[in-house]
Amino acid sequence: MTGRKLKVEAIASGTVIDHIPAGMGIRILNFFELTKQQDRITVGLNLKKSTGGKKDLIKVENTKFTKEQAQQLALFAQDATINVIEDYKVVEKFKVTLPEAIEEVLSCPNTNCITHDEPVSSTFYIKEQQDKVALKCHYCEKSFHQSFFKELV
Amino acid sequence: MKNTLYNKDIISIADLSREELELIVAQAQSIKKTPRPDLLKGKIIASCFFEASTRTRLSFETAVQRLGGTHIGFDSGGNTSLGKKGETLADSVKVINSYADAFFMRHPKEGSARLASEFANVPVINGGDGANQHPTQTLLDLFSIYETQGSLEGLKIAFVGDLKYGRTVHSLAQALALFDCEFYFVAPPELTMPEYLCDELRQAGVKFSFHDDLEAILPALDILYVTRVQKERFDPTEYQHMQSKYVLTADLLHSVKDTFKVLHPLPRVDEITIDVDATPYAYYFEQAENGVYARQALLSLVLSEESV
Ligand SMILES: [Zn+2]
Numbered sequence: 001m002t003g004r005k006l007k008v009e010a011i012a013s014g015t016v017i018d019h020i021p022a023g024m025g026i027r028i029l030n031f032f033e034l035t036k037q038q039d040r041i042t043v044g045l046n047l048k049k050s051t052g053g054k055k056d057l058i059k060v061e062n063t064k065f066t067k068e069q070a071q072q073l074a075l076f077a078q079d080a081t082i083n084v085i086e087d088y089k090v091v092e093k094f095k096v097t098l099p100e101a102i103e104e105v106l107s108c109p110n111t112n113c114i115t116h117d118e119p120v121s122s123t124f125y126i127k128e129q130q131d132k133v134a135l136k137c138h139y140c141e142k143s144f145h146q147s148f149f150k151e152l153v
Numbered sequence: 154m155k156n157t158l159y160n161k162d163i164i165s166i167a168d169l170s171r172e173e174l175e176l177i178v179a180q181a182q183s184i185k186k187t188p189r190p191d192l193l194k195g196k197i198i199a200s201c202f203f204e205a206s207t208r209t210r211l212s213f214e215t216a217v218q219r220l221g222g223t224h225i226g227f228d229s230g231g232n233t234s235l236g237k238k239g240e241t242l243a244d245s246v247k248v249i250n251s252y253a254d255a256f257f258m259r260h261p262k263e264g265s266a267r268l269a270s271e272f273a274n275v276p277v278i279n280g281g282d283g284a285n286q287h288p289t290q291t292l293l294d295l296f297s298i299y300e301t302q303g304s305l306e307g308l309k310i311a312f313v314g315d316l317k318y319g320r321t322v323h324s325l326a327q328a329l330a331l332f333d334c335e336f337y338f339v340a341p342p343e344l345t346m347p348e349y350l351c352d353e354l355r356q357a358g359v360k361f362s363f364h365d366d367l368e369a370i371l372p373a374l375d376i377l378y379v380t381r382v383q384k385e386r387f388d389p390t391e392y393q394h395m396q397s398k399y400v401l402t403a404d405l406l407h408s409v410k411d412t413f414k415v416l417h418p419l420p421r422v423d424e425i426t427i428d429v430d431a432t433p434y435a436y437y438f439e440q441a442e443n444g445v446y447a448r449q450a451l452l453s454l455v456l457s458e459e460s461v
Contacts, residue, residue, distance in 0.1 A: 112283050114264040118241050120271070129352060139264025141165060141285055143349050 014061040016083040025056030071099035109148040113140040158454040162270040163278045165286045166324045171331040180450035181296045192453040193222030199253035200226035203260040216448035246272045276455045291324040293447035297440040301414045311337035314380035317344045321418045336361035372408045379417045403428040
């Protein structure tokens with residue numbers, strides 16, 4: 001390697017997700033099924049942070065994250081920032097924030113939870129305790145750390 | 154007191170406010186003093202046990218009849234067409250709820266009662282959903298504590314036995330947390346209170362501590378709540394060792410308060426020896442009887458606008 005920085009090509013329009021904890025980039029790609037779309041995606045893994053340590057970074061062309069998706073993103077990367085790019089410029093930049101609840105996308109890790117047999121979609125309430133995040137099932141009322149969800153690992 | 158429970162589903166103890174818990178306790182006490190065979194007159198209650206539970210069912214159906222109501226239903230999901238034909242719970246509820254004025258249910262899966270309440274037009278009362286909640290048990294526990302102590306406020310309450318898997322302990326602790334009580338947890342390390350519940354109690358500012366020596370804390374207590382430890386969870390020698398440490402016998406009760414009472418959700422196995430039954434401190438059989446009053450209180454509040 002000659003340069004000290006890995007240059008990631010600029011995009012004309014789309015979304016740049018920055019400050020993803022190293023190792024989470026691939027999970028995010030999978031969770032949001034970003035690779036299933038036809039748009040070009042650039043991924044940087046284990047990039048050096050200016051503050052030391054490593055991070056991942058994802059650039060998706062022609063794609064905007066909805067508010068809901070941005071909140072879901074916080075489950076993987078609580079400190080991530082989303083940069084909305086138009087015409088090569090950052091037109092909007094915001095930090096992701098955890099939602100109060102997350103609906104439909106997660107399946108309850110409790111195998112004895114009624115949601116697995118019935119025509120309902122799941123709801124989990126999100127509680128932040130110190131530096132931990134717990135998701136509590138609306139139905140079985142059990143709380144789980146995010147590592148218990150197959151969709152999040 | 155305004156009856157905010159009218160037409161409400163009773164799914165989880167956490168859904169009930171302090172005022173609502175007090176209202177139920179007051180209503181239970183009033184009905185115990187003055188029977189009210191008129192309160193459910195003309196009402197039909199569905200009593201649906203998708204999982205067998207003889208005690209809860211008998212207590213509940215007695216409560217319905219003591220209030221002048223009638224019940225329909227079944228006592229084990231496996232024996233009805235419901236389970237066998239593969240119908241979803243959601244569909245079963247939609248059908249049954251059109252026959253009845255309220256729906257009392259027990260089901261082996263966690264979350265079943267919450268789900269049922271979303272498909273029913275009539276109030277749903279949870280009689281136990283898997284390992285999750287059993288609010289009517291908690292209500293009868295609260296009533297028994299109130300009855301013996303004259304208050305729910307500021308009591309010192311010890312829980313002994315299986316605190317890890319015991320949902321009755323979890324719900325009761327959550328409910329009493331609203332009344333500024335102090336808790337003593339007495340259990341082997343393998344069966345201690347789950348961390349998430351301790352977190353909840355801490356956040357609510359509840360005082361609690363962990364103990365090994367039951368005898369040492371007894372003089373401080375107002376209530377000792379004993380639960381059964383399931384033998385299957387231990388190997389036989391381990392079980393014997395543990396059992397000897399956490400069993401309540403009459404000779405341990407030498408310096409307890411006069412108003413001290415022992416509660417147990419029953420059935421008991423050997424965690425309270427029979428000689429305790431004859432002491433003035435045993436209250437577990439009255440507690441079981443109170444289940445009928447607590448369930449009467451709940452039914453009458455859910456089904457009529459006025460409290461008595
Ligand atoms: Zn669940």
